[in-house]
Amino acid sequence: EPEVTQTPSHQVTQMGQEVILRCVPISNHLYFYWYRQILGQKVEFLVSFYNNEISEKSEIFDDQFSVERPDGSNFTLKIRSTKLEDSAMYFCASSELGAIGNTIYFGEGSWLTVV
Amino acid sequence: TQLLEQSPQFLSIQEGENLTVYCNSSSVFSSLQWYRQEPGEGPVLLVTVVTGGEVKKLKRLTFQFGDARKDSSLHITAAQPGDTGLYLCAGPKTSGSRLTFGEGTQLTVNP
Numbered sequence: 311e312p313e314v315t316q317t318p319s320h321q322v323t324q325m326g327q328e329v330i331l332r333c334v335p336i337s338n339h340l341y342f343y344w345y346r347q348i349l350g351q352k353v354e355f356l357v358s359f360y361n362n363e364i365s366e367k368s369e370i371f372d373d374q375f376s377v378e379r380p381d382g383s384n385f386t387l388k389i390r391s392t393k394l395e396d397s398a399m400y401f402c403a404s405s406e407l408g409a410i411g412n413t414i415y416f417g418e419g420s421w422l423t424v425v
Numbered sequence: 426t427q428l429l430e431q432s433p434q435f436l437s438i439q440e441g442e443n444l445t446v447y448c449n450s451s452s453v454f455s456s457l458q459w460y461r462q463e464p465g466e467g468p469v470l471l472v473t474v475v476t477g478g479e480v481k482k483l484k485r486l487t488f489q490f491g492d493a494r495k496d497s498s499l500h501i502t503a504a505q506p507g508d509t510g511l512y513l514c515a516g517p518k519t520s521g522s523r524l525t526f527g528e529g530t531q532l533t534v535n536p
Binding site: 352 | 458460465466467468469470473513515523524525526527528529
């Protein structure tokens, strides 16, 4: 069964360092997303991406964050200068069409620890 | 802001018991999705409900979407230890692409 895959599964980084989280969405999907979940808190939307551009972003997704689809298969989330509060599980997700009425499939997550 | 409130927050039951968890909002959702999440893993989709009043069954799990599309419930019959996990409801805004998640119900089924 097709699935969203993410790497790395776990990364520890020093505060101020840049981090890139990678995702391979399901191949025929057109919409891509990043969500995050701080330990013990709810899953929060960061950004959605369609047709090679950001379609929506949350207030969390500030100038420190960027997304890119560098080739036909990968979708990346870059955090330019990590802060302690960026420590969270980051989930990539994809859907065939937009979120309304359509199923969004999540990857296993990348656990980011900022020290 | 469209909020989804789930209840109860925690539920611990014995194997074989039945249970219902709820997902409520003051806003209308075009659809709602139920996910189950294990510790350290991503949410795994269980079902999507789209039509008001819709009932979907997945083995021992029964999902219902409220007539007004503001609430949903998940009923598990004869719970098993393998049902243990965090159950999340989520729905998209009526316009736009983001999913709003509830806080989840942490279910523990004891053997």
